[in-house]
Amino acid sequence: MKSVCCFVLLLFAAVPLLHAQCNPDDTVESWYSWAKEWENYAVDQFPISEADEMKIGDTLNQNMYKENKIIKKYNKQAYLDGIVKKLTKNVKRPGITYTIHVIDDPKTLNAFSVAGGHLYVTSKMVDWTESEDELAFVIAHEIAHIDNRHSIRKVQKMVLGHTLFDSYGYGDVAANLGLLISAPFGQIDEYDADRGGATLTAKAGYNPRKGLRFFEKMDEKESYDLMEKIIRTHPYSKERLNCLDDYIKNELGM
Numbered sequence: 001m002k003s004v005c006c007f008v009l010l011l012f013a014a015v016p017l018l019h020a021q022c023n024p025d026d027t028v029e030s031w032y033s034w035a036k037e038w039e040n041y042a043v044d045q046f047p048i049s050e051a052d053e054m055k056i057g058d059t060l061n062q063n064m065y066k067e068n069k070i071i072k073k074y075n076k077q078a079y080l081d082g083i084v085k086k087l088t089k090n091v092k093r094p095g096i097t098y099t100i101h102v103i104d105d106p107k108t109l110n111a112f113s114v115a116g117g118h119l120y121v122t123s124k125m126v127d128w129t130e131s132e133d134e135l136a137f138v139i140a141h142e143i144a145h146i147d148n149r150h151s152i153r154k155v156q157k158m159v160l161g162h163t164l165f166d167s168y169g170y171g172d173v174a175a176n177l178g179l180l181i182s183a184p185f186g187q188i189d190e191y192d193a194d195r196g197g198a199t200l201t202a203k204a205g206y207n208p209r210k211g212l213r214f215f216e217k218m219d220e221k222e223s224y225d226l227m228e229k230i231i232r233t234h235p236y237s238k239e240r241l242n243c244l245d246d247y248i249k250n251e252l253g254m
């Protein structure tokens with residue numbers, strides 16, 4: 001049992017360092033994809049109910065409010081709530097309730113989500129996106145991270161990794177919110193959230209091609225050398241744009 005656990009931990013440590021593309025097809029990419037599936041399988045041996053996932057999410061959200069300047073009465077809240085309502089009509093796990101929060105940050109371009117349905121965007125993100133369709137894509141990507149269980153698996157991995165050695169629990173994860181938020185999903189999950197987000201965007205009646213505009217603009221802001229590219233956990237915007245373009249054309253037929 002002990003050697004199996006070590007293998008799990010080794011995989012957890014090794015997987016985020018590798019590079020993956022949208023359609024893994026050569027040897028390294030296939031291995032990465034296989035390792036990810038194995039990792040998910042291992043985590044899924046410890047199932048968690050949607051009710052518990054939302055309880056964990058609410059605790060994480062309380063800490064988010066303590067650690068960030070979240071706008072209580074945002075003037076575009078109804079607009080954002082409307083986007084979330086449209087996007088979540090077609091989620092795979094309708095039992096999860098989604099709520100969007102806006103962080104008062106006019107300088108940082110950011111969007112993220114935590115398990116259990118809480119979505120966050122900075123005020124800069126809302127203002128920087130050029131259309132409702134483009135913003136809808138950004139939000140849909142975050143919804144897909146929750147809907148496809150990337151977010152709750154990230155929490156579970158933190159807890160499982162610790163409980164092999166001590167009595168670390170979900171409350172400790174909430175207390176280490178910064179660690180949880182900064183822990184990367186990994187590239188396979190990022191591409192998966194791009195595809196899931198594009199599907200939700202299209203089903204909600206938005207034009208997912210406007211999401212490509214977001215990556216075009218991000219690509220203009222990025223300048224990384226090859227070394228950074230290999231160790232980066234978020235794929236290049238240019239690569240994400242190409243993968244998304246391919247998916248929208250070939251899978252969504254748009």
Ligand SMILES: [Zn+2]
Nearest residue numbers: 141145190193
């Ligand atoms: Zn993401």
